[in-house]
Amino acid sequence: MTLKSPDQSLTATGLACRRAERMLFSALNFTLAPGQALMLRGPNGSGKSSLLRLLAGLLPAAEGTLLWRGREVSDDRAAYRADLAYLGHLDALKGQLLVRENLQFWADLIGATVPVENALAKVGLSPCADFPAQHLSAGQRRRFGLARLLLKPVPIWLLDEPSTALDANGQKLVLDLISRHQAAGGVAVISSHDDLAVAQATTLVLGSPARYADAGVGAGE
Numbered sequence: 001m002t003l004k005s006p007d008q009s010l011t012a013t014g015l016a017c018r019r020a021e022r023m024l025f026s027a028l029n030f031t032l033a034p035g036q037a038l039m040l041r042g043p044n045g046s047g048k049s050s051l052l053r054l055l056a057g058l059l060p061a062a063e064g065t066l067l068w069r070g071r072e073v074s075d076d077r078a079a080y081r082a083d084l085a086y087l088g089h090l091d092a093l094k095g096q097l098l099v100r101e102n103l104q105f106w107a108d109l110i111g112a113t114v115p116v117e118n119a120l121a122k123v124g125l126s127p128c129a130d131f132p133a134q135h136l137s138a139g140q141r142r143r144f145g146l147a148r149l150l151l152k153p154v155p156i157w158l159l160d161e162p163s164t165a166l167d168a169n170g171q172k173l174v175l176d177l178i179s180r181h182q183a184a185g186g187v188a189v190i191s192s193h194d195d196l197a198v199a200q201a202t203t204l205v206l207g208s209p210a211r212y213a214d215a216g217v218g219a220g221e
Contacts, residue, residue: 007069008155009033010055010187014064017050024050025206026063034155034185037178037198042206048191049089051206052158055189056086068156084156085149091141092148095134099125102133103147112151119150123173138165146177157181157188163196171196 009031016026024047032038040048053059055066057077066073073080093102103116112119120126123143128136136144142165149157157178163171171194178188178198190198205211 008185008187009067009069010156010189011067012055012064013067015051015054015061015066016063017047017054017059018062019050023062028064028204030202030204032187032189034187035182035200037182037188037190037201039196039198039201039203040189040191040206041193041203046206048206049160052086052088052160052189052191056084056158057081058086083154084158085152085154086158086160087145087149087162088160091145093133093136093141093144095132097133098130099133099136099144100129103144103151106148107151110152113153114151116151119147122150122177123147124169139167139170142166143170143173146174149177153184153186155186157186157190159188159190159192161192161194162190163192163194 011031013029014026015028017024028051030038040051042048050059054061057073057080068080068083092106094105097105100116100120103120106112107116117126117129120129123146125140125143125147128140133144142162146162159178163174166174175196175198178190178196181188182200188198190196190201
């Protein structure tokens with residue numbers, strides 16, 4: 001399924017985020033065109049997860065604007081949220097339910113267009129489908145999060161440490177899924193301490209000051 005659209009770009013201008021009395025980052029500017037990714041780097045507490053939550057609409061911006069498809073996200077937050085998938089640190093699993101039942105819950109919630117069985121197979125969880133979720137390993141729990149991404153194709157992926165607890169094969173799976181998402185015209189913002197070789201990606205190192213690895217995006221003065 002293609003996600004490509006001429007106006008499908010995510011643009012941040014002068015974004016700033018404050019938590020309590022601390023300004024985590026400010027004056028962030030970037031534009032992600034279809035097929036592009038932004039890799040977030042930086043030490044713990046530098047604001048990587050907060051930026052992802054801000055982009056997901058879970059935190060307010062202290063300053064700046066965010067545009068999607070050429071319109072401010074604040075004009076229609078529901079439409080924007082329908083176009084994104086957010087993978088955070090929590091595994092969103094109920095331990096007493098079977099793995100299949102957990103994923104079916106999310107499928108029903110978001111109006112999935114991909115069968116649960118297909119999503120489980122793509123992330124290698126078919127053999128665990130009828131296990132209580134409480135028996136999954138940390139790596140399997142992360143694979144479950146990846147399966148949630150596959151239930152319904154959307155153009156924006158916001159991924160917080162998607163390869164955490166995964167072995168080499170799991171990390172290859174993450175790269176393959178991101179690559180397929182990009183090839184379909186999707187954009188991705190990814191926080192990772194692992195050395196994920198994501199194609200068509202610019203790296204943003206959060207800290208003081210924030211800096212970019214190339215001229216594709218930039219921090220404001």
